Amino acid sequence: MPNMFSQLTDATARLMDQGGWVMWPLIALSITALTLIFERTWFWLSTNSPIRTAKLDRLSSHLRRGETDQARQLLQDDTSVYGRFAIRLLEHGHSDAAITEAGEQQRSRLDRFMPTLGTIITAAPMLGILGTVTGIISSFRVLGQSEALTDPNRIGAGIAEALLTTAVGLVIALVVLFPHNAFRAQVDRTLSRMESLAAAMREGAAGSSSSDET
Numbered sequence: 135m136p137n138m139f140s141q142l143t144d145a146t147a148r149l150m151d152q153g154g155w156v157m158w159p160l161i162a163l164s165i166t167a168l169t170l171i172f173e174r175t176w177f178w179l180s181t182n183s184p185i186r187t188a189k190l191d192r193l194s195s196h197l198r199r200g201e202t203d204q205a206r207q208l209l210q211d212d213t214s215v216y217g218r219f220a221i222r223l224l225e226h227g228h229s230d231a232a233i234t235e236a237g238e239q240q241r242s243r244l245d246r247f248m249p250t251l252g253t254i255i256t257a258a259p260m261l262g263i264l265g266t267v268t269g270i271i272s273s274f275r276v277l278g279q280s281e282a283l284t285d286p287n288r289i290g291a292g293i294a295e296a297l298l299t300t301a302v303g304l305v306i307a308l309v310v311l312f313p314h315n316a317f318r319a320q321v322d323r324t325l326s327r328m329e330s331l332a333a334a335m336r337e338g339a340a341g342s343s344s345s346d347e348t
Contacts, residue, residue: 154272156265156299160258160306167254167310170247174313177246178320181214190216194331200338215240219328223335233332237325244321251314255307262303269296 180186189208193216196205202224209217209224222236 154265154268154299156261156268157302160261160265160299160302163254163258163261164306164309167251167306170251171310171313174247174251174317177243178317181216181324182320186214186216190327190331193220194334197331197334197338202338215243215324216328216331220331220335223332228332228335228339233329237328240328241325244324248314248317248321251310251317255310255314258303258306258310259300260303262300265299265303266296269299 193205193208196202196208197220205220206224209221212218212221219236219240222239223232226232226236
């Protein structure tokens, strides 16, 4: 294990040396992206887990039948976006304005770090292109020197920098793109379930009012 760690450290050092200064912001973007992906993955696994989905189905059934007391009991200590959304509606009614307000209050939790991930998807390839430009400039600077070129590796270093930064930038963008789209799908799915909760509450309220009239 120490030998493997040493080899990984040496390979990283060579990579950073070949890629030039542009590799530093690319590495920073990759670390940030992996951290945010891990956080969002954990959030969505807990938010839309099978256990949570089953509880959500029971909550919808109680609301559809107008059983608000049972629904409140089920929502005790529920800090999920669904729980807070439903509690908000139970406390402030289920008008269009109340539903919109309750949904917007939870949207910040759903969209958390999504703009940052989207920015990384855009910025990483652009940084890679910047590394390409600086590498080519470095190579042409060597070719433009007045003395005779005796070491071809001096040109190769600039070309390696150009190719390496482009590849790293594209890899980072691709690695972040798929989780970002998956998280966006989870946001849409969660909003749809929140709308179903609101519809179930309205149905239960309509049923209760009609039974009272009879």
